[in-house]
Amino acid sequence: MKAFVALLTRDIRLAFRAGGGASLAAAFFALVSSLVPFGVGADLVLLGRIAGGILWVSAALAALLSLDRLFQADFEDGSLDVLALSPLNLEAASAAKILAHWITTGLPLVLLSPVLGLLLNLPTRAYGALIASLAIGTPALSGVGAIGAALTLSVRRGGLILALIVLPLITPALIFGASAVLDAMEDTGRGAFLFLAAFSVAAVALSPFASAAGVRLNVGG
Amino acid sequence: MKAFVALLTRDIRLAFRAGGGASLAAAFFALVSSLVPFGVGADLVLLGRIAGGILWVSAALAALLSLDRLFQADFEDGSLDVLALSPLNLEAASAAKILAHWITTGLPLVLLSPVLGLLLNLPTRAYGALIASLAIGTPALSGVGAIGAALTLSVRRGGLILALIVLPLITPALIFGASAVLDAMEDTGRGAFLFLAAFSVAAVALSPFASAAGVRLNVGG
């Protein structure tokens, strides 16, 4: 347990050292949320409709852009060997890393989402759903991302290949998450919410095992 | 010149080895372009309107996700020292790397854009503008991206900070590029095109020098 906490705090600290941590993540979300309207156009009603989608995409992006911090850095500087030989088993180590990743990329988004919703003109009645869906769903992004990161460990700088592996796998979360927000806007049930929760639980439960397997595969090299 | 070509082909080859190269980039573009309709909804007319924006955002994403391949990998394995001591000056080396980056991420998008336009229901009269704007503008993404990558060299795994630096700087290209496509659709002049071209020329001309400066200040470490 002490080792778990040590690894968790170390990873969080590293995220902060690599430039600002949570405030950096916050700036990133604000940036992406304000860039999307360029592409989509300036129609405010439309913007409000797709606000959920935009924030979900931002979350996916932040996850993607910071995934290589998850295992790759540790692989290259030998820390992954150290972890593989530590009293912590690789499953627990992966779990700690996934949690740290979520705390530094997912959680800031959840906390910031009301503000970003305002920026994107999200209708008032959808705020609850926005926050809840992000809170429930973003851990799945970190979890699935970790699996991809572990599997592509030995591909140096495999940014695109990682994206190609991870994006299709997290699409369900993006779709359910965005629809959950839409549903709340239009009062069309809670189906998406349930699917999102189920997906997230499954992804989070599975990911430490799958990513530990990926790490084990690569750490031999 | 021979050294320039050697570095160029090496970097292209490395991009291919790191998982598929151009076909990987192509798959990535197809993936992003097919994900967006989920977020935005299936309205075909709307989709056609924002097609230019979507493709421009995909290009920016592909550039961002592969930026750390540009200098960081070379920094860590000592290749950047070798380059700094080679007969090629760092400006030329940066130019070769930027060109290689464009060939492996920008060019595939240009070539693929007609197909993706079809997928996104782009109106026929806008194809010329789409292809031309991407062809003119994507080099700027690689160029500005290289500056950001060079400056953040010593920040290990600075994925998010890199995004935070690069995205604001490339926003003009995104805006002008997307508007150029819109202009072609609505016959509203060619102003955006000219601005895009000016921005791109300036960015491409400046980037080898700025990124060489970034490399130089980090290679001491």
Place this chain on the structure above:
Amino acid sequence: MMITALANPKRFLDLSRTVSPWTCALAVILLGIGFYWSLFATPPDYQQGQSVKIMFVHVPAAWMGIFIYSMMAGASLVGLVFRHPLADVAAKSAAPLGAAFTALALLTGSLWGRPMWGTYWQWGDARLVSELILLFIYLGYIALWNAIDDPVRAAKAAAVLALVGAADVPVIHFSVDWWNTLHQPASILRLGGPTIDKAFLVPLLIMIVGYTFLFLWLLLLRMQTEILERRARSLMMARGA
């Protein structure tokens, strides 16, 4: 004489300690007069009514955002070319202030936009968007400083970034002329003299000067802290040498 005197951080500390109370006092007085004048002693605009008073906060803040960035870029150039140690300190210390003024301009601008244009925000408006980009460039600049813990290297990297980002400044200023925007074109800083009514111009100018002194005061404070922090750091590092 001035330059060589300032080049020495210690002399700078002494000098700025004597100067900063004066800048503070001037800022307080000017802003006091400016606020009173602009809020209570100006007539409501015949078009805009009372909401014109936002102008006295908005315009100086917007100007400061741009002015500070230009200053930062200038200092960065000096730092890169002449390796002047204080130039880096000045640029680093100015950035958060510039970001704050820019954020204030965005905030007051959109509050003003509601009564004037019927919307808080208009995507696609070149001035608004470029101002937002300016804010993000500030944030990226600050983040880069924070991310690199070697101050020598951080200073150079941030300076290159500041110079590259400087391209945004003219775009912001001229955006109103180049594109058809909601935002009104220049009415003060323009060829042919200001087109704004004297009753507004004088308090506005007072506010602008007041903002400038406020900035100078805060800048001096931040630079003092930064220099002391660097000293503490090099003492710490020297112990390890």
Place this chain on the structure above:
Amino acid sequence: MAILSLVEVENLTCERAGRRVFRNLNFAVASGQVMTLEGANGAGKSSALRIIAGLLPQASGDVRLKMAAGYAVSDGDERARLTGWMGHTDGVKAQLTVEENALFFAALYGARINVAGVLDHVGLKRIAGIPSQYLSAGQRRRLGLARLILSNRPLWLLDEPLSSLDAAGRRLAAELIGEHCDDGGIAIVATHETLGLDAARFFLGPQ
């Protein structure tokens, strides 16, 4: 520290990326002994150490750690828990200070040893507060030695531990290995240099 009485390697064969590196390796090292693993570049020293540590699966053969308590451990994951490791890289996080790195190692291993004392012992006390990014090659290696001490494991597997170390560092490393074995530990050291210790030598021949 659990007590180990013997490390036994039996008919060990290693393949990497489909290529056979060595085959039918046999040796045993008893409690209190140092063994150096020598051989040409590419002979498979690092690979052998990775297999013994449980990091790399062997193609065939066995590695058994016989415990003083009587039972034997042959599962890779369990071997990993008994191994103190020093590889080519030191597992040092560049963004953390020397002390933060050491404290992390201590917490990870649940070490009950005084961290400041260990840093002093490996000669890093004076620079405990600086970011590890700024360490010289040998200073980083010394931090690796500190980790080794903090791990408090009975079996030490060291891959060229002397590289980058200065004369004092080499003496320190040899001393640490000696003390470790005097305490009943075992050390297997892949190296091209002489340790300056009384050690058994094993040669990995070319295949």
Place this chain on the structure above:
Amino acid sequence: MAILSLVEVENLTCERAGRRVFRNLNFAVASGQVMTLEGANGAGKSSALRIIAGLLPQASGDVRLKMAAGYAVSDGDERARLTGWMGHTDGVKAQLTVEENALFFAALYGARINVAGVLDHVGLKRIAGIPSQYLSAGQRRRLGLARLILSNRPLWLLDEPLSSLDAAGRRLAAELIGEHCDDGGIAIVATHETLGLDAARFFLGPQ
């Protein structure tokens, strides 16, 4: 290969991250000479080499390369073009094969030397076709030696060139350095080991 008659270091002072590493270093190495740079971990050997190579700017002082043709080079960027470098890392791309790496180096330096012959000379001929990712530490170091030969530069700056090399590799490295100097080259070698060559020695003391 341009011909160098003297490397002169005068009052060289080095600062890294705002910390003084060494100050007022003075030495000169003439054509045909080897000089080893010795000193404790963290004394600044690697930093000194980086400065001489022009990779790292000095805080003060001068480095001058006097050419046989009479003129002297003191600009960092120009020094870089005269330097053959072997640092802690070898600049080998993991995804390329050994041969691809070597061919790239040859093209980069515009070398007119037979690449296959060089690979044979450093003992990598047999594995020229395998991805460099699979190289052992010493094999990678040998590829670094190959690069050094291909660079064909008059001034060699080597940072612990013997590390990871086996006995034959060490002999090879020493031989290469010897031949280089016999051809009128200059070599400055930071090392904690003995090269087995007739070399001037310079100690970098602690500050």
